[in-house]
Amino acid sequence: MKTMSLIVPCYNEEPTIEIFFNTVEKVFADHPTEFADVHHEYLFVNDGSNDGTLNEFRKLNVAHPDTVHYLSFSRNFGKEAGLAAGLQHATGDFVAVMDVDLQDPPELLPKMLTTLESGNYDCVGTMREDRAGEPPIRSFFSRSFYALINRISKVQIIPNARDYRLMTRQMVDAILELPEYNRFSKGIFNWVGFRTTYLKFENQPRSAGETHWSFLQLFNYSIEAIVDFSEVPLKIATFVGGLFAFLSVIGIIIVIVRKLLFGNSVGGWASLVTLMLFIGGIQLFCLGIIGNYIGKIYLETKHRPQYIVQEQK
Structure with a gap:
């Protein structure tokens, strides 16, 4: 039987x-x-x-x-x-x-x-x-989660x-x-x-x-799922970092050309500080993504048991 x-x-x-x-x-x-x-x-x-x-x-x-x-x-x-x-x-x-x-x-x-x-x-x-x-x-976020993970995961x-x-x-x-x-x-x-x-x-x-x-537990659980089954967030962080590096080079060229052609100092310090804060926020966001993956690796390498049984019948 x-x-x-x-x-x-x-x-x-x-x-x-x-x-x-x-x-x-x-x-x-x-x-x-x-x-x-x-x-x-x-x-x-x-x-x-x-x-x-x-x-x-x-x-x-x-x-x-x-x-x-x-x-x-x-x-x-x-x-x-x-x-x-x-x-x-x-x-x-x-x-x-x-x-x-x-x-x-x-x-x-x-x-x-x-x-x-x-x-x-x-x-x-x-x-x-x-x-x-x-x-x-809750239903909306659930549908959104399934749509997202099925798009970025194999x-x-x-x-x-x-x-x-x-x-x-x-x-x-x-x-x-x-x-x-x-x-x-x-x-x-x-x-x-x-x-x-x-x-x-x-x-x-x-x-x-x-x-x-x-709701917070379900949100954290969805993040766990994405990190466990997709590398797309890491690729997004790489793309965003490369994009802003490229834009910064363009900005440097513009500043140099403007100085050579017009000879005046560059204005707009308020907008420059705002832009720096925005880029800093993007950097921290990308570091957070990378940190999630590194944290998972850290937990895996410690080889701790998934659970400890105190009583069994």
Whole structure:
């Protein structure tokens, strides 16, 4: 009998865990034919929560020791560390990544499994048909991000795609071959390739609690994605530096010619200072871009672990 591992990263999700578990269990119970030859197991990852999330894991593990397992980090290491830990510890022939808030509808699991078992695909991903219920400004920036990264990156990322997906063991093993410290899972899933299809679903509300992603966190996450999967910002910095160097040479020539022809001093000191401040700002902007990439290199060279497990069952 084959095994399906469900990876569920959690951070301060105490109110949603029991709801999630009961909902997913009902899906498996309602589809005995699709899951007749597949045993399922849960791998919850506690990303340093400071509420009762870990206690909920312990309760489920005591009640279902054969199907519910968990990892608990020593502190909050972030979403990507939780996903990486789940993939590294999952042992199933099929591996799913899900959010515990039920915004990833578990009702899709039977169809996802049937699609994989057909042998035509190695991964079944999911994507929202729309972003109904989200603030318009957040939807606008999300669309802008996908449009930008798909324009400047060789790895194409499907707009509105979720991390929620079911993968074969072969694809998971390929992902685990990428040991980098700085990770953007949506990009990694596409970078490794493999035959992938997507199922669409309507945007779902959270089953309980509130989202832990602020606008600033999402913005920083998008910067991480761009730095991880594109060199275009570095090329822009190079182009801007070259452009202003060229313009400065033209300016020097103009000043010299004006002095030789007219013999008067060059006026416009206020505009000159303004121009210098503008060029200085551009230089700092370009240095910031370069600094982001150097910072990523620095983190990679330290070879620190992506996470530290404090408790495991």
